[in-house]
Amino acid sequence: MTLEPLTIGVCSWSLQVKNVCELKGFLDRLGVSVVQIACGDPHHAAWDEGDRLPEAARAAGFQMSGAMLGFPGEDYTTPQTIQRTGGFGNPATRGERLERLRWALDRTLALGLNDLMLHAGFLPEPNDPDRKPFLDTLGQMSALAAAKGITVAFETGQESADLLRRTLDDLKCPNLKVNFDPANMLLYDRGDPLRAVEILGPDIRSVHVKDAARPTSPGAWGEEVPLGAGQVNIPAFVEALKKIGYRGPLCIEREVGTQQERLHDIAHGIRVLRECLNP
16 A cells, blocks of 8 residues: 555554554554554564564554664664664674574565665774675675565664765665664764755655754763754754655654653654644
């Protein structure tokens, strides 16, 4: 089923759900029917349904925009810990994470999807000796995904838009795209999200709508806040997406607070987005 352009959705992990029935109930409560769904690696963000997740999700009556993969062992305690443990950044874990990717590609197809989102890890700068091995790994990932007809979208934030643009241009892999998260660019203090939309525009495949404030001290996290309360400028962000011709869904992500606090903030975010789309 084709999604309407700029349809408002939610990221499943933001709702802290454990099973499909609970997810469907929260989506109904929020008045949305689109979700970017966690793959549910058995060792990371698992679902009660286990191997039956794809069947249960397809039968649940909501629409899925794509699947999200997180790797076991990723540590978001500080920017420094995620730099060491995120994505394909650590050469010692690249082999096992490519195996996890193989599993996620099959799970994506079983869900009836052809888009998989993930954090690639901190991209090495052009003069870094690890850049070629890192990009070779991303090339392997692209080939594995292409063989199954899947597009992989890297989530923004851990690098500048200019570095991600150069990396995509260097890779020359048509099935590697961008999952754009404007708040991550603020949380990691990696540049202006609105300028980044212009730089990455042709390759923005999906969007996480999230808001944040930049860190107040070097090497610390910024602060994630409800939509409209941070420095993204959500109305301008939506207009920037329209300007580049983005027609995919707008999936709200909220990663702090209790489940009820997140529900409250996501409901607020839905209202903010509706006002932006229908001023």
